[in-house]
Amino acid sequence: MRLDKFLKISRLIKRRTLAKEVADQGRITINGNQAKASTNVAVGDTLSIQFGQKLLTIQVESLRETVKKDEAANLYSVKKEEEVK
Numbered sequence: 001m002r003l004d005k006f007l008k009i010s011r012l013i014k015r016r017t018l019a020k021e022v023a024d025q026g027r028i029t030i031n032g033n034q035a036k037a038s039t040n041v042a043v044g045d046t047l048s049i050q051f052g053q054k055l056l057t058i059q060v061e062s063l064r065e066t067v068k069k070d071e072a073a074n075l076y077s078v079k080k081e082e083e084v085k
Helices: 003-009 016-024 069-077
Strands: 029-031 047-052 056-060 078-085
Touching: 003 016, 003 069, 069 078
Parallel strands: none
Antiparallel strands: 029 047, 047 056, 056 078
């Protein structure tokens, strides 16, 4: 599954176009490598996403094409959340 689509479906980022912009700015890494919006995400991958002053590290738990709002958090688990200075 594409990175931008995973971020939208998991509701980490609300819109796919916004997920693409964040990836194009170089603020997302997958397993330590810089990621583009079209990069494939697999179960077990570790994603690091920088939201302003916050760095969120998650692990992909499952991939689905559609998911209900209250089940979206089941697609990933948060490894750590830290402030960036």
